[in-house]
Amino acid sequence: EKVLGSIEEQTLQVLKNVEAIAVAAGSGLNHIVKTTVYVSDMELWGRVNEVYAQFFGDHKPARAVVPVKTLHYGFQVEIEAIAVKK
Numbered sequence: 001e002k003v004l005g006s007i008e009e010q011t012l013q014v015l016k017n018v019e020a021i022a023v024a025a026g027s028g029l030n031h032i033v034k035t036t037v038y039v040s041d042m043e044l045w046g047r048v049n050e051v052y053a054q055f056f057g058d059h060k061p062a063r064a065v066v067p068v069k070t071l072h073y074g075f076q077v078e079i080e081a082i083a084v085k086k
Contacts, residue, residue, distance in 0.1 A: 002073065007044045010077050011051040018081045027083040034062040038078040042067045048077055 004010070019029045039048055045065065061081075071078050 002075075004074055007047050007076050008051050010075060011048045011079075012055065014075075014077060014079045015052065015055045018079055022081065022083045025083070026085050028086060029056070030059050031086060032056075032059070032061045032081045032083040034064075034082045036064045036066060036080040038066050038068050038071060038080075040068055040071055040076045044076060 018032070018035075022028055022032060037048065037052070039045055
């Protein structure tokens with residue numbers, strides 16, 4: 001689902017999408033081992049990180065953060081994830 005709301009809304013939606021894809025592939029949120037977070041403005045990073053930390057809770061996959069100029073369709077955040085199967 002495409003959500004062009006606040007950076008918090010975008011981050012939450014992309015994380016829900018990542019989780020849904022992991023589940024559909026026979027994995028799950030707690031089996032995500034690494035994420036790469038692309039953010040269009042590092043000034044937004046604190047807000048992205050807050051949503052990210054709440055979403056993952058105690059599970060802390062390895063993470064890389066990559067600042068980028070622009071993302072497709074006007075989004076401000078994109079997250080790539082690697083998960084293992086259960």
